[in-house]
Amino acid sequence: MPELQTVLDEIAASMASMTERGHVAHYIPQLAKVDPNQFGIAVLTNDGQLYGAGDADAPFSIQSVSKVFTLTMALGQVGDSLWKRVGREPSGNAFNSIVQLEHEHGIPRNPLINAGAIVVTDVVLAGHKPREAIGQILRFMRSLADDEGIYIDNAVARSEEETGFGNRALANYMKAFGNLHHPVEMTTGVYFHQCAIAMNCRQLATAGSFLATQGRHPLTGIKVVSSERARRINALMLTCGHYDGSGEFAFRVGIPGKSGVGGGILAIVPGKASIAVWSPGLNKVGNSLLGSLALERLAKAMDWSIF
Numbered sequence: 001m002p003e004l005q006t007v008l009d010e011i012a013a014s015m016a017s018m019t020e021r022g023h024v025a026h027y028i029p030q031l032a033k034v035d036p037n038q039f040g041i042a043v044l045t046n047d048g049q050l051y052g053a054g055d056a057d058a059p060f061s062i063q064s065v066s067k068v069f070t071l072t073m074a075l076g077q078v079g080d081s082l083w084k085r086v087g088r089e090p091s092g093n094a095f096n097s098i099v100q101l102e103h104e105h106g107i108p109r110n111p112l113i114n115a116g117a118i119v120v121t122d123v124v125l126a127g128h129k130p131r132e133a134i135g136q137i138l139r140f141m142r143s144l145a146d147d148e149g150i151y152i153d154n155a156v157a158r159s160e161e162e163t164g165f166g167n168r169a170l171a172n173y174m175k176a177f178g179n180l181h182h183p184v185e186m187t188t189g190v191y192f193h194q195c196a197i198a199m200n201c202r203q204l205a206t207a208g209s210f211l212a213t214q215g216r217h218p219l220t221g222i223k224v225v226s227s228e229r230a231r232r233i234n235a236l237m238l239t240c241g242h243y244d245g246s247g248e249f250a251f252r253v254g255i256p257g258k259s260g261v262g263g264g265i266l267a268i269v270p271g272k273a274s275i276a277v278w279s280p281g282l283n284k285v286g287n288s289l290l291g292s293l294a295l296e297r298l299a300k301a302m303d304w305s306i307f
């Protein structure tokens with residue numbers, strides 16, 4: 001097996017010279033300002049070694065990658081009863097699509113599309129004021145990353161608050177079916193803030209590492225979730241984590257992954273490692289173009305595909 005640090009250095013070097021880098025997200029104005037000429041990657045192996053290359057220390061907006069962590073929290077709060085309000089099937093539609101909700105009684109296809117993640121946030125919010133729920137999500141991320149430096153980028157949160165009419169539409173529509181328990185502004189407000197969490201690749205790989213280790217965090221030793229729950233979250237990431245690009249990602253990379261429109265991807269090699277990669281330019285379906293390519297090369301070089 002090649003040396004992991006060498007592989008990461010080679011990938012970072014080849015990504016730096018790529019001219020086709022995709023397009024940064026424009027529908028959230030603050031994200032449109034991010035320099036697309038950046039690439040970072042970090043890997044935390046299950047024996048606790050942290051590797052990084054490129055811009056592995058540069059913070060970025062984790063956006064939809066946050067959905068994995070709020071899902072973990074919601075399952076911890078309400079267990080399998082969550083599945084009465086959210087499905088577990090790939091949508092085959094864009095991450096922000098509303099079309100299936102009409103025929104499917106306001107029950108989103110899965111917790112990783114926007115509609116599903118808004119329901120998940122509604123669950124996390126239960127019994128709290130929005131400010132407390134945001135604090136709880138941030139504390140969860142800090143404890144998983146073993147790093148108090150993680151913060152919410154308020155300019156990004158505000159930017160999304162000013163433009164998030166599609167997400168409010170999803171929330172309103174689900175509320176019409178009785179599948180949102182809090183006022184739309186409250187739930188979407190928390191959701192916008194969780195998406196605006198800023199982290200670097202090292203922090204994100206560390207935060208997601210419990211999913212590679214059957215639920216026990218490799219650095220802190222804390223049992224975050226049961227091994228069964230870790231397996232199930234990985235299954236959802238594999239089938240739904242890249243929206244209508246999930247099949248393509250499974251085909252090319254072959255491991256569970258969750259993307260965000262900030263250009264980050266958290267990818268899990270069960271039993272082996274947790275990976276975070278970031279490059280702001282996106283492909284047509286809103287997933288990091290170079291991030292996906294880098295993961296494809298890494299999985300191939302290390303023989304990490306689960307198939």
Ligand code: DON
Nearest residue numbers: 063064095195259260261286
């Ligand atoms: O709600 C939104 O549209 C964004 N805050 C998050 C979407 C996202 O990251 C989709 N990912 N590829």
